[in-house]
Amino acid sequence: MHGEYKVPGGKLVVVDLEVVDGRLAAVQVSGDFFLHPDSALDTINIALLGQPADAVEEQLTTAVDAALGPSVSLYGVNPQAVAIAVRRALDAGDGGGRGPQEAAP
Numbered sequence: 626m627h628g629e630y631k632v633p634g635g636k637l638v639v640v641d642l643e644v645v646d647g648r649l650a651a652v653q654v655s656g657d658f659f660l661h662p663d664s665a666l667d668t669i670n671i672a673l674l675g676q677p678a679d680a681v682e683e684q685l686t687t688a689v690d691a692a693l694g695p696s697v698s699l700y701g702v703n704p705q706a707v708a709i710a711v712r713r714a715l716d717a718g719d720g721g722g723r724g725p726q727e728a729a730p
Contacts (some may be wrong), residue, residue, distance in 0.1 A: 628714025636701030
Protein backbone atom coordinates (compact mmCIF):
# COMPACT_ATOMS: atom_id res chain seq x y z
CA MET A 626 0.00 0.00 0.00
CA HIS A 627 1.18 3.49 -0.80
CA GLY A 628 0.31 6.85 0.70
CA GLU A 629 1.61 10.38 0.32
CA TYR A 630 1.13 13.66 2.14
CA LYS A 631 2.50 17.09 1.22
CA VAL A 632 2.89 19.25 4.30
CA PRO A 633 1.47 22.72 3.58
CA GLY A 634 4.52 24.94 3.14
CA GLY A 635 6.70 21.91 3.81
CA LYS A 636 7.86 18.69 2.26
CA LEU A 637 6.45 15.45 0.85
CA VAL A 638 6.13 12.32 3.01
CA VAL A 639 5.74 8.96 1.26
CA VAL A 640 4.84 5.71 3.01
CA ASP A 641 4.83 2.21 1.58
CA LEU A 642 3.60 -0.59 3.81
CA GLU A 643 1.86 -3.90 4.07
CA VAL A 644 -0.69 -5.19 6.55
CA VAL A 645 -0.20 -8.62 8.06
CA ASP A 646 -2.63 -10.00 10.65
CA GLY A 647 -4.12 -6.56 11.17
CA ARG A 648 -0.78 -4.88 11.89
CA LEU A 649 1.57 -2.66 9.91
CA ALA A 650 4.48 -4.52 8.33
CA ALA A 651 7.28 -3.71 5.86
CA VAL A 652 6.93 0.00 6.60
CA GLN A 653 9.15 2.31 4.54
CA VAL A 654 8.92 6.06 5.05
CA SER A 655 10.62 8.33 2.53
CA GLY A 656 10.20 11.73 0.95
CA ASP A 657 11.96 15.00 0.26
CA PHE A 658 12.22 16.03 3.90
CA PHE A 659 15.31 16.20 6.07
CA LEU A 660 16.03 14.84 9.52
CA HIS A 661 18.93 14.65 11.91
CA PRO A 662 20.40 12.23 12.69
CA ASP A 663 19.83 10.25 9.49
CA SER A 664 19.26 7.12 11.57
CA ALA A 665 15.99 8.68 12.76
CA LEU A 666 14.35 7.42 9.57
CA ASP A 667 14.92 3.85 10.76
CA THR A 668 13.47 4.85 14.12
CA ILE A 669 10.30 6.10 12.42
CA ASN A 670 9.93 2.89 10.41
CA ILE A 671 10.44 0.75 13.52
CA ALA A 672 7.95 2.84 15.53
CA LEU A 673 5.27 2.12 12.94
CA LEU A 674 5.95 -1.61 12.62
CA GLY A 675 3.34 -3.61 14.48
CA GLN A 676 0.93 -0.72 14.94
CA PRO A 677 -2.70 -1.75 14.44
CA ALA A 678 -3.95 -1.21 10.90
CA ASP A 679 -7.02 0.49 12.34
CA ALA A 680 -4.97 2.96 14.42
CA VAL A 681 -6.20 6.51 14.06
CA GLU A 682 -3.97 9.41 13.07
CA GLU A 683 -3.46 10.51 16.68
CA GLN A 684 -2.24 7.05 17.73
CA LEU A 685 0.27 6.91 14.89
CA THR A 686 1.45 10.46 15.59
CA THR A 687 2.04 9.59 19.25
CA ALA A 688 3.96 6.42 18.33
CA VAL A 689 6.30 8.30 15.99
CA ASP A 690 6.73 11.25 18.34
CA ALA A 691 7.52 9.02 21.33
CA ALA A 692 10.08 7.00 19.37
CA LEU A 693 11.93 10.07 18.09
CA GLY A 694 12.36 11.89 21.37
CA PRO A 695 13.74 15.39 21.80
CA SER A 696 17.18 14.78 20.25
CA VAL A 697 15.83 14.32 16.70
CA SER A 698 15.26 17.28 14.40
CA LEU A 699 12.76 17.07 11.54
CA TYR A 700 12.80 19.69 8.78
CA GLY A 701 9.75 20.22 6.57
CA VAL A 702 7.78 17.41 8.16
CA ASN A 703 6.47 16.30 11.56
CA PRO A 704 5.14 13.11 13.19
CA GLN A 705 1.57 14.03 12.27
CA ALA A 706 2.51 14.27 8.58
CA VAL A 707 3.93 10.74 8.75
CA ALA A 708 0.73 9.54 10.41
CA ILE A 709 -1.41 11.15 7.71
CA ALA A 710 0.62 9.43 4.98
CA VAL A 711 0.22 6.09 6.79
CA ARG A 712 -3.55 6.55 7.06
CA ARG A 713 -3.73 7.48 3.37
CA ALA A 714 -1.85 4.29 2.47
CA LEU A 715 -4.18 2.22 4.62
CA ASP A 716 -7.32 3.96 3.41
CA ALA A 717 -6.26 3.49 -0.22
CA GLY A 718 -5.67 -0.22 0.30
CA ASP A 719 -8.18 -2.92 -0.56
CA GLY A 720 -11.04 -3.10 1.88
CA GLY A 721 -10.18 0.18 3.62
CA GLY A 722 -6.73 -0.84 4.71
CA ARG A 723 -6.99 -4.60 4.75
CA GLY A 724 -4.12 -6.35 3.07
CA PRO A 725 -4.39 -9.56 1.04
CA GLN A 726 -4.14 -11.60 4.23
CA GLU A 727 -7.29 -9.88 5.50
CA ALA A 728 -9.46 -9.73 2.44
CA ALA A 729 -13.15 -9.41 3.16
CA PRO A 730 -15.07 -12.69 2.77
